[in-house]
Amino acid sequence: MKMNITKVLLLLAAVSGGVLSCKPKNAGDASASGNAQKAYVAPGKYDEFYNFVSGGFSGQMSVYGLPSGRLFRVIPVFSVDPEKGYGYSEETKPMLNTSHGFVPWDDLHHTELSQTNGEVDGKWVFGNANNTPRVARIDLKSFKTSEIIELPNSAGNHSSPFITENTEYVVAGTRFSVPADDANGDVPISTYKQNFKGYVSFISVKKETGDMDLAFQIELPGINFDLSHAGKGKSHGWFFFSCYNTEQANSLLEVNASQKDKDFIMAVNWKKAEEYIKAGKGRKVKANYAHNKYNEKTHTATSEMKSEVLVLDAKSLKDICYFIPCPKSPHGCDVDPTGEYIVGSGKLAALIPVFSFDKIQSAIQSKAFDGEYDGIPVIKYDAALYGEVKKPGLGPLHTEFDGKGNAYTTFFVSSEVVKWNIKDLKVLDRAPTFYSVGHLCIPGGDSKKPNAKYLIAYNKITKDRYIPTGPELTQSAQLYDISGDKMEMILDFPTIGEPHYAQAVSADLLKEKSLKFYKIDENSNKYVTKGEKESKVVRQGNEVHVYMTSIRSHFSPDNIEGIKMGDVVYFHVTNLEQDWDVPHGFAVKGAVNAELLIMPGETQTLKWVPDRVGIFPIYCTDFCSALHQEMQGYVRVSPKGSSVPISFSLGKTNAVANK
Amino acid sequence: MKKLSLIIACAGMFVMGACSSDSSNQSTESSTEAVAGGQENVKDDDSQQDVVKVAVGSKDHTTLVAALKQADLVTSLSNAGPFTVFAPTNAAFDKVDKATLDGLMTDEQKEALQDILQYHVTVSAIPSEQLQDGQSLGMVNGQNVTISVKNGKIMLNNAATIVASVRASNGWVHVIDGVLLPPKK
Numbered sequence: 001m002k003m004n005i006t007k008v009l010l011l012l013a014a015v016s017g018g019v020l021s022c023k024p025k026n027a028g029d030a031s032a033s034g035n036a037q038k039a040y041v042a043p044g045k046y047d048e049f050y051n052f053v054s055g056g057f058s059g060q061m062s063v064y065g066l067p068s069g070r071l072f073r074v075i076p077v078f079s080v081d082p083e084k085g086y087g088y089s090e091e092t093k094p095m096l097n098t099s100h101g102f103v104p105w106d107d108l109h110h111t112e113l114s115q116t117n118g119e120v121d122g123k124w125v126f127g128n129a130n131n132t133p134r135v136a137r138i139d140l141k142s143f144k145t146s147e148i149i150e151l152p153n154s155a156g157n158h159s160s161p162f163i164t165e166n167t168e169y170v171v172a173g174t175r176f177s178v179p180a181d182d183a184n185g186d187v188p189i190s191t192y193k194q195n196f197k198g199y200v201s202f203i204s205v206k207k208e209t210g211d212m213d214l215a216f217q218i219e220l221p222g223i224n225f226d227l228s229h230a231g232k233g234k235s236h237g238w239f240f241f242s243c244y245n246t247e248q249a250n251s252l253l254e255v256n257a258s259q260k261d262k263d264f265i266m267a268v269n270w271k272k273a274e275e276y277i278k279a280g281k282g283r284k285v286k287a288n289y290a291h292n293k294y295n296e297k298t299h300t301a302t303s304e305m306k307s308e309v310l311v312l313d314a315k316s317l318k319d320i321c322y323f324i325p326c327p328k329s330p331h332g333c334d335v336d337p338t339g340e341y342i343v344g345s346g347k348l349a350a351l352i353p354v355f356s357f358d359k360i361q362s363a364i365q366s367k368a369f370d371g372e373y374d375g376i377p378v379i380k381y382d383a384a385l386y387g388e389v390k391k392p393g394l395g396p397l398h399t400e401f402d403g404k405g406n407a408y409t410t411f412f413v414s415s416e417v418v419k420w421n422i423k424d425l426k427v428l429d430r431a432p433t434f435y436s437v438g439h440l441c442i443p444g445g446d447s448k449k450p451n452a453k454y455l456i457a458y459n460k461i462t463k464d465r466y467i468p469t470g471p472e473l474t475q476s477a478q479l480y481d482i483s484g485d486k487m488e489m490i491l492d493f494p495t496i497g498e499p500h501y502a503q504a505v506s507a508d509l510l511k512e513k514s515l516k517f518y519k520i521d522e523n524s525n526k527y528v529t530k531g532e533k534e535s536k537v538v539r540q541g542n543e544v545h546v547y548m549t550s551i552r553s554h555f556s557p558d559n560i561e562g563i564k565m566g567d568v569v570y571f572h573v574t575n576l577e578q579d580w581d582v583p584h585g586f587a588v589k590g591a592v593n594a595e596l597l598i599m600p601g602e603t604q605t606l607k608w609v610p611d612r613v614g615i616f617p618i619y620c621t622d623f624c625s626a627l628h629q630e631m632q633g634y635v636r637v638s639p640k641g642s643s644v645p646i647s648f649s650l651g652k653t654n655a656v657a658n659k
Numbered sequence: 660m661k662k663l664s665l666i667i668a669c670a671g672m673f674v675m676g677a678c679s680s681d682s683s684n685q686s687t688e689s690s691t692e693a694v695a696g697g698q699e700n701v702k703d704d705d706s707q708q709d710v711v712k713v714a715v716g717s718k719d720h721t722t723l724v725a726a727l728k729q730a731d732l733v734t735s736l737s738n739a740g741p742f743t744v745f746a747p748t749n750a751a752f753d754k755v756d757k758a759t760l761d762g763l764m765t766d767e768q769k770e771a772l773q774d775i776l777q778y779h780v781t782v783s784a785i786p787s788e789q790l791q792d793g794q795s796l797g798m799v800n801g802q803n804v805t806i807s808v809k810n811g812k813i814m815l816n817n818a819a820t821i822v823a824s825v826r827a828s829n830g831w832v833h834v835i836d837g838v839l840l841p842p843k844k
Contacts, residue, residue, distance in 0.1 A: 516703065516705045516706060517705070517706065551784070552739065552740055552741040552784055552829065552830070553783070553784065577828065578707040578828065579706045579707055579828035579829070580701075580703050580705070580706045582739065582828075625741050625829070626738075626739065626740065626741065626782050627741055627783060651789065
């Protein structure tokens with residue numbers, strides 16, 4: 001009891017800035033004051049927002065509803081998902097192909113919704129792979145991963161997948177500088193300064209189709225690139241990246257990358273870069289990277305290996321990149337809705353610097369430089385600075401905006417979200433998080449038009465916040481109502497691990513166009529079976545292709561014989577349903593990969609190599625109907641050299657195969 | 660200690676409402692919501708029609724549809740199925756004594772109506788070509804219907820003939836020219 005009172009006291013003291021007053025609305029702690037009503041979405045009612053949350057080390061992206069915090073879907077992106085057959089079906093395996101071969105896992109840190117004119121347009125959401133550098137595009141009609149492109153000359157794709165205001169480009173910046181792919185990489189690590197380079201990549205996105213292409217890379221000094229955001233409005237045409245480890249340390253960065261008082265925000269004039277490319281200033285460099293696309297008509301992914309990338313050298317082209325000093329290992333790099341203010345958050349800084357786009361332009365004009373860093377001009381700090389938010393909190397990380405002149409910054413060390421005014425740089429409000437907040441999200445909070453009803457803080461550590469589940473605990477999201485002057489926490493919900501950045505969009509923009517099923521007439525999968533009468537089993541040497549259909553509540557065929565040891569069997573299962581929310585699953589005993597989960601109208605293929613003679617059941621795994629449990633069949637496997645012919649049937653026995 | 664009593668006072672006031680703000684009773688009104696009721700109310704103009712929608716869309720089945728509603732079977736038949744519905748036409752119902760039919764449509768005889776309608780439904784999606792001469796089908800009401808196939812004509816209990824078949828998302832609708840009456844139990 002004594003403990004609790006102390007906690008309440010501390011909490012109230014914290015949120016009221018030391019002045020105790022009767023403001024229950026600002027009590028901050030939902031468990032204490034509670035305003036669950038605001039987050040309550042009654043049964044059958046819809047949420048107002050979709051929240052696309054990065055899945056961190058799960059490699060996936062999750063979709064929550066706001067304000068309820070209900071989890072609706074986990075979209076497999078960079079990691080295999082046996083539940084959906086993603087990365088296991090023959091059709092989806094190419095999505096995870098890379099220059100390293102098939103990679104079954106990655107670490108997805110940031111999500112970014114596509115924009116038109118600086119506003120969220122609801123077409124696609126992008127995600128980054130942090131480990132084996134890639135960018136993915138997810139379609140917001142099917143909520144499936146449509147495309148993944150690998151990034152050469154990169155390692156640790158962290159400052160990604162942030163976009164320009166018309167989604168002209170998605171960017172990616174390498175966290176780890178490394179020797180270029182076409183250079184000799186067999187060098188002592190201690191030669192970092194000589195041999196390691198940093199690259200930022202610009203991936204073009206086609207306006208209608210979303211097709212991505214690695215347009216160009218900019219070669220930079222070997223430092224760490226951390227986060228980024230595009231200019232908008234007046235600063236459209238520029239991109240800003242936070243940079244750390246300007247010490248160029250290659251070991252114990254915890255100490256050695258914190259030596260300098262200031263690292264950099266890098267400003268990139270990408271319109272200028274485009275001009276140089278047109279003028280032929282880029283050089284084509286040998287590279288090897290995968291470009292994978294999922295075709296919604298064939299329901300099949302293809303992977304193409306690319307062999308070349310266009311590189312611009314920032315050092316020789318003096319006027320595309322500029323460094324701006326930024327205190328202490330900046331992490332977040334966020335641009336306000338007007339495009340004028342660039343907020344750099346130094347993880348170890350005791351203040352938040354706010355840079356002015358206009359001042360940066362003047363500084364460049366007047367060459368207000370403080371020399372160069374490895375050939376890149378360094379703008380004088382004061383010449384770029386609009387002002388500093390003094391003593392905002394400890395460990396500033398990320399900032400989002402409400403479009404009303406305010407910024408909200410997360411503080412990892414002091415576990416709080418701080419609201420401050422951009423113009424006068426005054427702190428307006430503080431709300432504690434439980435605990436150790438990383439990113440935050442306001443719907444449209446990095447766009448020109450935020451929809452600032454809610455703010456969601458994504459916490460790294462939960463400790464005692466929920467009933468415990470052993471050593472590994474959930475991460476959490478905390479929802480605040482920010483429609484008033486003060487932030488009010490209204491909900492606290494667990495998330496799949498680990499949420500980093502997230503974005504949210506009004507449900508109205510997406511829900512009407514959400515796909516219900518695939519039209520069977522348009523299915524052009526190589527192995528589609530468009531009706532039960534077409535179902536068959538075909539032997540081609542030691543390959544056996546089963547053209548199978550599923551519909552409530554049977555497979556056709558459901559009895560298959562004549563498979564022999566040494567055969568490789570492909571079950572091509574077409575779901576004939578043309579009805580909303582009626583997927584069928586497919587599983588075969590002893591399969592060493594996964595199940596298939598086949599959407600209505602879709603064809604998916606499971607490869608199966610029988611490992612023993614016998615009878616193998618198959619069944620539907622997704623409860624489809626009252627006779628789901630009847631949706632089953634048998635496959636007979638005979639010894640090698642057996643004379644049992646291929647045969648298949650539905651509803652009868654011993655039907656002999658057509659040739 | 661002084662602070663603590665302030666908090667308690669404040670908390671007390673909050674509970675009493677004196678210190679609460681206007682927000683405490685606000686509910687989140689989402690702009691849209693799922694339609695109330697069963698699956699028959701799901702708004703979906705894209706998917707293949709289910710057996711209920713097939714019947715509703717037929718001019719020849721207004722009596723059947725009215726009876727399904729009266730018997731509270733619409734929600735069940737809008738479910739995933741799989742169903743085979745033997746759907747008597749209006750003309751088939753017209754063959755039933757009018758007083759009997761009118762009586763069945765009253766609340767007092769709802770159970771009897773349910774029994775008759777459930778005798779027209781089996782839980783399994785059976786295309787006509789899978790109906791065999793002499794086959795016995797277990798119907799939802801617990802009794803059986805016997806199939807006979809003669810000269811390509813499929814009859815049920817020798818009382819009704821299948822005159823058309825329509826594939827629905829959740830099964831089959833076989834249009835029949837007579838009403839099937841469950842055998843006396």
